[in-house]
Amino acid sequence: MNKNNGILISLEGIDGCGKTLLAKNLELELKKQNLPILLTKQPGGTQLGIGLRKILQENKDQTCPMAEYLLFAADRAQHIKNVIKPALNENKIIISDRMADSSVAYQGYGKDLDVEKIKYINSWAMQGIKPNLILYIKINIETAKKRIFARNEELTSFEKETEIFWRKVIDGYSEIFAKKKNVYILDGKMTPNQLTQIALDKILTLYNK
Numbered sequence: 001m002n003k004n005n006g007i008l009i010s011l012e013g014i015d016g017c018g019k020t021l022l023a024k025n026l027e028l029e030l031k032k033q034n035l036p037i038l039l040t041k042q043p044g045g046t047q048l049g050i051g052l053r054k055i056l057q058e059n060k061d062q063t064c065p066m067a068e069y070l071l072f073a074a075d076r077a078q079h080i081k082n083v084i085k086p087a088l089n090e091n092k093i094i095i096s097d098r099m100a101d102s103s104v105a106y107q108g109y110g111k112d113l114d115v116e117k118i119k120y121i122n123s124w125a126m127q128g129i130k131p132n133l134i135l136y137i138k139i140n141i142e143t144a145k146k147r148i149f150a151r152n153e154e155l156t157s158f159e160k161e162t163e164i165f166w167r168k169v170i171d172g173y174s175e176i177f178a179k180k181k182n183v184y185i186l187d188g189k190m191t192p193n194q195l196t197q198i199a200l201d202k203i204l205t206l207y208n209k
């Protein structure tokens with residue numbers, strides 16, 4: 001087993017796709033195997049990120065898409081510097097619940113910002129780091145909506161955003177990932193256990209290379 005290289009895996013998908021549960025299950029399984037796992041997320045993987053996440057949530061209604069994007073990009077820059085780079089240097093398996101592609105899908109395709117500009121600023125904020133593997137959980141709007149409502153959260157982003165927005169985000173993800181080679185698409189209708197087994201297999205194959 002090659003323990004000299006850290007690997008970075010990002011999890012992507014619309015709200016309610018099951019990403020966060022998958023992240024936790026993967027962390028559990030990798031820990032069981034005594035592997036050096038670090039679970040993190042965007043936004044919110046650093047102190048600054050926790051603050052930015054709160055600001056974004058509290059000001060959602062009056063924040064324009066450009067300002068929103070730039071705050072996500074600020075979170076991204078800090079996250080790469082404080083969390084991702086050190087963990088890669090420590091040869092960890094890093095799983096990040098969302099990364100740069102979320103901005104392309106949500107702010108770019110979903111909120112009509114210039115996709116090329118977002119990609120450019122993203123690559124600056126990512127400081128030369130790219131995920132080795134992107135796991136994209138693909139799910140339709142109806143299924144995601146049902147799951148989110150079942151969670152009984154107060155006012156979710158599903159109620160705040162329109163159906164058209166979610167359609168654009170899903171189509172955006174499809175377009176972004178059609179051009180990338182390091183993406184594995186997971187069917188969001190699978191059970192959490194099935195999703196975990198498939199994703200785990202992909203990660204271990206990559207790590208053991």
Ligand code: TYD
Pocket residue numbers: 014015016020042043072097098099100102103104106107157
């Ligand atoms: P979060 O509670 O983490 O949602 P989830 O568990 O679905 O990831 O909140 C993150 C929200 O921020 C989510 O709706 C996606 C959105 N987001 C963007 O719009 N752009 C971004 O660049 C990122 C990282 C997240």
